[in-house]
Amino acid sequence: MRTLIVYTMVVVYLSTLGPLPKRTAEASMPEPYLIVRSLTVLQNAIAQGVFQSPEAQRDLVSRIGSALLQTKPSVWKDNRKNTRAAIKYVLSGGNPQILKHLLERDLIQEDYLQLAQASLAYGEGRKQAASVLLSKVEPRDLVPSLAGHVALVKALMIGSRQPSKVHALLDDARLLSPGTIVEEAALRRQIEFATSRNEIDAMLSLSSRYLRRFASSRYADGMIGRLADSFARVDYGGDGHREKIMDLLMSTINLNQKRKVLGVVAQNALAYGHLKTIDYAVELYKKLPDDLVSKTDRMKLYEGASLIVSDGFDAGVALIESVDRSRLHKTDRELATAAMQLVNNIRRQPKSSAIASSTKIPESDSEGPFWPEIEEARKVVASGQKLDAKLSALLGSIKP
Numbered sequence: 001m002r003t004l005i006v007y008t009m010v011v012v013y014l015s016t017l018g019p020l021p022k023r024t025a026e027a028s029m030p031e032p033y034l035i036v037r038s039l040t041v042l043q044n045a046i047a048q049g050v051f052q053s054p055e056a057q058r059d060l061v062s063r064i065g066s067a068l069l070q071t072k073p074s075v076w077k078d079n080r081k082n083t084r085a086a087i088k089y090v091l092s093g094g095n096p097q098i099l100k101h102l103l104e105r106d107l108i109q110e111d112y113l114q115l116a117q118a119s120l121a122y123g124e125g126r127k128q129a130a131s132v133l134l135s136k137v138e139p140r141d142l143v144p145s146l147a148g149h150v151a152l153v154k155a156l157m158i159g160s161r162q163p164s165k166v167h168a169l170l171d172d173a174r175l176l177s178p179g180t181i182v183e184e185a186a187l188r189r190q191i192e193f194a195t196s197r198n199e200i201d202a203m204l205s206l207s208s209r210y211l212r213r214f215a216s217s218r219y220a221d222g223m224i225g226r227l228a229d230s231f232a233r234v235d236y237g238g239d240g241h242r243e244k245i246m247d248l249l250m251s252t253i254n255l256n257q258k259r260k261v262l263g264v265v266a267q268n269a270l271a272y273g274h275l276k277t278i279d280y281a282v283e284l285y286k287k288l289p290d291d292l293v294s295k296t297d298r299m300k301l302y303e304g305a306s307l308i309v310s311d312g313f314d315a316g317v318a319l320i321e322s323v324d325r326s327r328l329h330k331t332d333r334e335l336a337t338a339a340m341q342l343v344n345n346i347r348r349q350p351k352s353s354a355i356a357s358s359t360k361i362p363e364s365d366s367e368g369p370f371w372p373e374i375e376e377a378r379k380v381v382a383s384g385q386k387l388d389a390k391l392s393a394l395l396g397s398i399k400p
Helices: 002-014 022-028 032-047 054-069 080-091 097-104 110-123 127-134 144-158 163-176 181-196 200-214 220-232 244-252 255-272 275-286 297-308 313-321 330-347 352-358 372-382 389-396
Strands: none
Touching: 032 054, 032 080, 032 181, 054 080, 054 097, 080 097, 080 110, 080 144, 097 110, 110 127, 110 144, 127 144, 144 163, 144 181, 163 181, 181 200, 181 220, 200 220, 200 244, 220 244, 220 255, 244 255, 244 275, 255 275, 255 297, 275 297, 297 313, 297 330, 313 330
16 A cells, blocks of 8 residues: 555656656656656556556656656766666666666766666667677676566576576566566566476466466466466366366466456367367356356357267257357357357258267367368467457358
């Protein structure tokens, strides 16, 4: 609460800067490190889920940039606290012009010159230059308020070229800035890295830490969605170790997040052709409290779509027809339309019952997909793309 009060006070102050004459603004300007602290407070509040507005963050970043550019040279000269604040501001997504302004006027102290140049290169998108300059900076030698940011940015610059070094830097970022947006971002990247390398133990350990500390973060839903997709990639019962992902999620996240996660699992499992996983997600969904069970149209759709391509054609049709499409998102409405087109194609066949009973996707990936379109849908999801209108077109073109 105290941090939010501080943030509110600074925002109110900054909101008055626009129309002020330059001389008046300079006379009343607080120290740059105090101005930048307001951004730190806001970003940490976002990481903790206390504050959710991206517009407010963008507005504050812009106002801080304008305020810093209005400060007198004497405020910066021989003031390392303010120099560190300017560097931190740019590394936090701020306007790099402030560092360019200070460097051109020789207002950066010698011991921060290289870090300022590296931060400017990073802010301007000159990744190679930033990477070279940052390679000579040791985050642990810096003050705590700046060390975590530098470790995180260094890891981002290295990317996937040196996995062990990146992992070590992200560990440093977390340890040097606990409870902050830096730790939250470092954890998310470590989880993504472990997921891409199929390191299930590391993914579970890191995800557990993330969900304990940052489950309410504005960025949590995206990370949780990737975990749900990772679970859907293997049909239920095929990898007991991977199934711990869902145990972790369902025991940690809130009810609304559970509804979203189960939707992602069912949707992606349908694209992968993993019918057991769809059934598993639907059964978990049915166990949610009554206030959420009333919103089952999406799950009815996925369950019905899985049934019509397995051995429950009639039941699947009944489920899809019972769906209130007005409650569905556009993508799901298109999926419902595609599913009913498939139903009509099957019904037009002279031996529909025989066809319906034979339209089952092989459970083993080694057997290959029953339909090329299903394999294409799997590739769409596996490549990280959203299952959008493409899935509608894919399912709509399926022939029994």
